[in-house]
Amino acid sequence: MSHVLIVDDERDLAELIDFNLRGAGFSTRLAFTGEAALAAAREQSPDVVLLDLMLPDLSGIEVCRHLRANSQLRDVLIVMLTAKSEEADRIRGFEVGADDYVVKPFSVRELVLRLKAILRRSATPKESVPPLALGPLRLDVTAHRFYVEGQETSLTALEFRLMEHLMARLGRVQSREQLLEEVWGLSSSLETRTIDTHVMRLRDKLGNARALLETVRGVGYRIVDPTAG
Template sequence: MPHILIVDDERDLAELIDFNLRAVGFSTRIAATGDAALVAAREQRADIILLDVMLPDMSGVEVCRQLRATPSTRDVPIVMLTAKSEEGDRVRGFEVGADDYVTKPFSVRELVLRLKAILRRGSTPQDAGSTLTLGPLSLDTTAHRFLVEGREVVLTALEFRLLEHLLSRVGRVQSRELLLEQVWGLSSHLETRTIDTHIMRLREKLGPARAYLETVRGVGYRIVEPGAA
């Protein structure tokens, strides 16, 4: 039974999420503060953490940063819950390792779909390990390491999956809808802006090789080798 840690100080909302997640077969735990969330995450490993940006004792962004800095919670998927006015916090959440976000007010059905998609990503059997290389880029899918010009660059689990998808399709444009379905595991009718934010963060991490990740206006993204015919 997948375990979801719900971190939100709005009691009514937290209980609504808790009720609906239990109804579809999840086990849950609620934490109303950042400190309580960090304790709960240590006491029982969650399959996903739902993390509100606005908490009474510390920001959700800081909670996310601490979770990512802790070995036992480093790879737990984190979904941020944000208000429409908190786009800056959402971006900062991605910067410290959040995997996805849901904007309040949200459909409980959409939330459940997103959580199930994340769980499917984690349970999908992976192909035999290999190393994808292109110019200065090297992605080792066995050791889960990414190097640029021989220097290791730390990626979140979702950034790694996104880069692996693009590197295995060099030169082929991937639409936002396709990425949402094949990388995120979500139906293409849902919000796609999160992809643009992840691409922006991924491009920054490519550093001197950022030109390899191209935006095709009005279509999507692709990995290319600059100067290649």
């Protein structure tokens, strides 16, 4: 199956994860510091790096950045492990390109599911992820670019994720709770009103196409299909 590099300085936890991932059929390797993680990754390219945010030497974010900066390792999948209080870091993490987040304390069951899901997603070669095109909107996940009426429009990391999430669920209403959970991350303790603000900012950037991002009062938001009659 797939090879996972587990990076966490809490040995008990790392070993617990190790034990369970092996049970689930993954091959694994452990690292307890950021430096060790980078060395291990260089030596034996893993498919996924499971990366604790709090490490004694480098922070998880720095490790992440180093991995992304290495041409050999650029495409490795990175799953961040964050403590609940580190919500703010999560956003940063997405910016440096983590592929998923799991919030501590988490269940092993969930962790394994997430790993499998992310591997499945990346199983299709990345080049072939077709850009999401929709009327005047085009979102290129691979290149991380977004176009409105052919014009490239810069979105922040969070806006991009929100837009991607909504476009991938064309026509389906997404509740604020769903969005918080799936775009912001599990157990996010944000105000749901925060979403409104980001939707507004997105709409601003959509310009003429702003009508495509609809509010469903009392329910949530959705992207409408401009071709639907």
